[in-house]
Amino acid sequence: MKDRYEIVVIGGGIVGCSVLYHLALRGSTDTLLLEREELTAGSTWHAAGGFHAINADARVAALQQYTISMYPTVEAESGQPVGLKMSGGLELAGTEERWRWLRQELAWLRAQGHDDAYIVSPEQAVEMVPIIDPTGIYGALFDPEEGNLDPNGATRAYAVAARNRGATIVEHDRVLSLERENGEWRVETEQGPITCEHVVNAGGLWARRIGRMVGIDHPLVPMPHHYLVTDDVPAVAAIDGLMPAVTDLEGFTYLQREGNGVLLGLYEQHPRHWEVDGAPWDFGRTLFPEELDRIMPELTIGFQRFPVLQEVGIRRWVNGAFTFTPDGNPLVGPVDGVPGYWAACGVMAGFSQGAGIGLALANWMVDGDPGVDAFGMDVARFGDFASEDAYLRATTAQFYARRFVMAYPNEELPAGRPLKTTPCYDDFLEAGARFTVNHGLEVPLYFAPSEDFVEQDTLGRSNAEPIVAEEVAAVRGAAGAYEIAQYARYEVTGAGAEAWLDRLLAARIPPVGRIRLTPMLGPAGRLMGDLTIARIDEDRFWLTGSYYLQAWHMRWFHQLGPPADVAVRNITDDWMGFSVSGPASREIVAKLAREDVANEAFPFLSVRAMTVGSAQAVVGRISLTGELGYELVVPTSQHRALWAELQEAGAGAGLRPIGDRAVDSLRLEKGYGIWSAEFRQENTPGESGLDRFVAFDKQDFVGREAALRERERGPSRRLVLLAVDAADADAAQDDGVWAGDRLVGLATSGAYGHHLGRSLALAYVDRDALDADLTVFVVGEPRATEILPEIPYDPTGTKLRA
Ligand SMILES: Cc1cc2nc3c(=O)[nH]c(=O)nc-3n(C[C@H](O)[C@H](O)[C@H](O)COP(=O)(O)OP(=O)(O)OC[C@H]3O[C@@H](n4cnc5c(N)ncnc54)[C@H](O)[C@@H]3O)c2cc1C
Secondary structure, eight states: OOOOEEEEEOOOOOOOHHHHHHHHHHHHOOOEEOEEEEEEETGGGGGGOEEEOOOOSSHHHHHHHHHHHHHHHHHHOOOOOOOOOOOOOOEOOOOOOHHHHHHHHHHHHTTEEEEEEEOOOOHHHHHHHHOOOOOTTTTTEEESEEEEEOOOHHHHHHHHHHHHHTEEESOOOEEEEEEEEEEEEEEHHHHHEEEEEEEEEOGGGGGHHHHHHHTTOOOOOEEEEEEEEESOOOHHHTTOOOOOOOETTTTTEEEEEEETTEEEEEEOSSSHHHHHHHOOOTOOOOOOOOOHHHHHHHHHHHHHHHHHGTOOHHHHHHHEEEETTTSSSEEEEEEETTTEEEHHHHHHHHSHHHHHHHHHHHHHHHHHSSSSSSGGGGGGSSSSGGHHHHHHHHHHHHHHTTTTTTOTTOOOOTTTOBOOOOOTHHHHHHHEEEEEETTTTTEEEOOOOSTTTOOOOOOOTTTTHHHHHHHHHHHHSSSEEOOOOTTEEEEEEEEEEHHHHHHEEEEEOOOOTBBEEEEEEOSSSSSEEEEEEEEEETTTEEEEEEEGGGHHHHHHHHHHHOOOTTTEOTTTTEEEEEEEESTTHHHHHHHHHSSSSSSSTTTTTEEEEETTTTEEEEEOOOOOOSSSSEEEEEEEEGGGHHHHHHHHHGGGGEEEEOOHHHHHHHHHHOOOOBBBTBBBHHHTTTHGGGGOOOTTTSSSOOOOHHHHHHHHHSEEEEEEEEOOSSSSSSOOTTEEEEEETTEEEEEEEEETTTTTTTTEEEEEEEGTTTSSSSSEETTTTEEEEEEOSSSSSSOTTTTTTO
């Protein structure tokens, strides 16, 4: 072992070893992996080794598919057997809704390139896995991209392959502390100090403790988890070859073949946490005694689904710990303010995700960019609030208990809520608001006219849609107001602000008093944001973006180093306000504003600081609904007063509070995209249509070369607005768009356009399929669809500019 390396990876579990290997693949071999004990000594050694490609986030699912595809490669390269058993897997549906959902999942899998997944009847499921009792089963989904392997073999295969490529691995050497000295890390270890440029925290059960060494509190927590392995089961022993794994979605269990017996794992409804600060340093290869009382309800269901388990002995129990984050996905990537530190932790499904994490992180460390849309596992997707004990406990327990529970698209989950509320929360409650949550913040979805109204969870169109329709009608006919607290706001000030922003943003910087929409690009020409820039004064700018991207954006801003004469402040929680739009919005705002807000004095895309009601506001002439509209932003302390004043001013003009669902319907009628749906890290300006805001003639901005290249060759796909011949449901993100049996696109979002009276969706469609007859799969059913030749609502934007 040398005393200096470029990169030190802390932790020799499946994740650390995969990161080390992927760094080596990218040519980065001045690397050292330090393991406290022996490789696999954390969660890895006792894992069941199961893997699958399914994930609610399609981009994470693609990384899982990559993980699975890597096992034969790394086995061949290392010569170390990984014990791969590509058995395929069955997901059982025990309710009619779940059965419908499985067909949707099949459509999603096909849209993600899993051509060979298919639906089977209960009888076929029993033929494949003869120990299933099919009582109450509607059917199952079979996905061949599932199986299991030997966790130790797979970890060692990565380690051997990395070592063969030049990486160093040292076991029995615990990292004791991390100090930043002269722009490098001093890594204090049991075997002596090491310096390095980068450290990777792949510390698994100890990752929270390692993060705290550098002042970071990662939102992850260890939880115990049970599985049992049976003695031989004759019906299993009789199967010549592999037996598919089984996930019983109503039973909270998973089952896989283990020798001539089976392994049954349980996700119980009342999980518990263990050592929320991380495992003790001296925690060895230790299992907990089984906690039968706690898991008995799920165990009973498991024994009913697989009755033969009542007759065979249990060879061994495993009750071991692994880590959970609030949404169950890992924490990967760099952390703002801690240069040279990289997270690769919080990994709940290391054998489904290990190589995907390694790939994204190695790209990120070598190129400064993960190379894929990794937001679903980006450490920056959570705010500091997520690491607070109560929130972390509540959300991780919810995730654990719902691991196999079906999530409805309109379902609101209660854990850790309400956490962040705006000053209007109580007023909104009183007005009937039903809330969703955005990055911990309660956001009105719609305002129910009666306390008794109960929204039913559904895969189809919700029974709240008539309320949404009324809110849409209010905006199109008179006026609607919605809270814009869920926008992130950054204030950029200083003599060098314009020059710095000019390089950061792809659009031209607006003159004082004007607003502009602007893409922000990464070096490879892909989107890093769809921001609104408002120039309030010569050297005072506001950038507005999505609320949940605050840590992500701030990290990017700092990466592009604002010079000493530029200050960038996140003012999201300090300023908030309302968007008022609709034909009557001017009349309402005029009653409150001290200045003239008529079109001549304050045209579309104007911005100005002015008194509104009793507050010093910043007013922008902009709207997402496609109507004449104003955004009124005030200091948070005056937010509630402004709401009251707005209600009063709008009383005679038909003003109605509206929520997110109405905004979605309204924006789709205008074909407007939003971040995380139409605009993502994987998209380019050309394909998303945001190229119309790019100032290609600017001399220098991040991503310019790549954007110019794209403009020359033309994008390979296009964001289009679809009218869908839908029945009782609208399209959703990642629903496949097909031309016959050819997958030609993916939907990005869908909603019912209540004013137009049609189901709408935005989708990326391949350029060569733009004239084809298209079908989109909605809740698993094919629906005819057509690309709308022009924006169906106010195509020329006369209402916006009125
Ligand atoms: C019962 C059970 C069954 C499971 N089944 C599956 C399954 O079927 N499929 C699946 O995908 N996942 C499964 N998992 C989860 C899986 O085990 C984890 O996702 C995976 O092991 C996480 O790997 P890791 O490398 O992130 O962490 P770990 O395996 O915990 O590795 C972290 C390593 O870091 C080392 N370390 C920590 N601190 C230091 C330090 N200061 N200095 C040096 N080294 C340090 C530790 O010793 C450890 O070896 C299961 C988990 C449990 C508990």
